[in-house]
Amino acid sequence: MTESTPKDKSEEKDKKAEKAAKETAPKAKKQLPKFVVPLVCAVVALAVGLCAGYFAFGGAQGGASGSLSGKTTVKKAELDSTIATYTYKGKTYKVSARDVINSTSSLSSQKQDDGTYKLPSVDGVLSYARSAIIQQEAEAKGIKVSEKDMKSYAQSTLGSSDYSSIASSYGMSKSTVKALVKQSAEMQKLRDKVVKTKAGTAPTAPTEPSDGNTQTASADYAKYIINLAGDEWDAQKGTWSGKGGSYETALKSYTVTADSATYEAAQAAYYVAYQEYSQKQTKVSEEWTEYVNGLLCNATVSISSLIA
Secondary structure (H helix, E strand, O other), X not given: OOOOOHHHHHHHHHHHHHHHHHHHOOOOOOOOXXXXXXXXXXXXXXXXXXOOOEEEEOOOOOOOOHHHOOOOEEOHHXXXXXXXXXXXXXEEEEEEXXXXXXXXXOHHHHEOOOOOEEOOXXXXXXXXXXXXXXXXXXXXXXXXXXXXXXXXXXXXXXXXXXXHXXXXXXXXXXXXXXXXXXXXXXXXXXXXXXXXXXXXXXXXXXXXXXXXXXXXXXXXXXXXXXXXXXXXXXXXXXXXXOOOOHHHHHOOOOOOEOOEEEHHHHHHHHHXXXXXXXXXXXXXXXXXXXXXXXXXXXXXXXXXXXXX
16 A cells, blocks of 8 residues: 655645635636626625624513514504614614615515515524624724715626616615615725735636637737736746746646647636635635624624514
């Protein structure tokens, strides 16, 4: 039996990492449909965290409306009644059914045949409180977003900065959409401020050859690889620097020159770039979750009724 060496184990680990990157990395860039990202994901993706200092049900904190206790639906006149409260930094805030419903969907989508409205779930209430706390923390740190910031955020995450069109697509009001975009843009700025690791932008996949031939070579593919490789490529010598970096190692079986490389080689470079980006994104998520949990552990939430 041949005993494996540390080098063998390292190469095996690299192969597994490369395989994982290939499986998770997006393929060659294609035009995406408008509004490809669900609106609420823009907020939920940032409002992570599991910890909350204290949860109480049945109006234990004295802020939730007892008249709604045990109900699963409410009348239109009851939409603004308090269904929960949350306390953060010594101040208590009321949460209505309308608040929670509008933060994730629309009143029309929750309206029943008999004219009543389905009460939000416990998870919905907690998500609302969580997002509100993070937004309050962002504003407490002096973070503000301009109309330009909001439009830029909406365009990058939702594929459009036209609030009316977005509202129509999701069955929400324009004001609700703007509020959600503002909240999420502020949370993103807070994350960028408190998280030390910077993931940068996701790499763009090389353009696939029109004939589908992965062995198609061009100067564009060479330029693509060299731009990703950075100082791993020796521009003066027109070859790899010999430092044994991640790109040089991954592309050692491909022929790459200053003016020619195949699509297959460019795709291999893309997998390396995406793997490194994914690792940084994971680190960013871990740091952000830790920060958010630190905030939420100082909050208390009281919910008047339990809806699955």
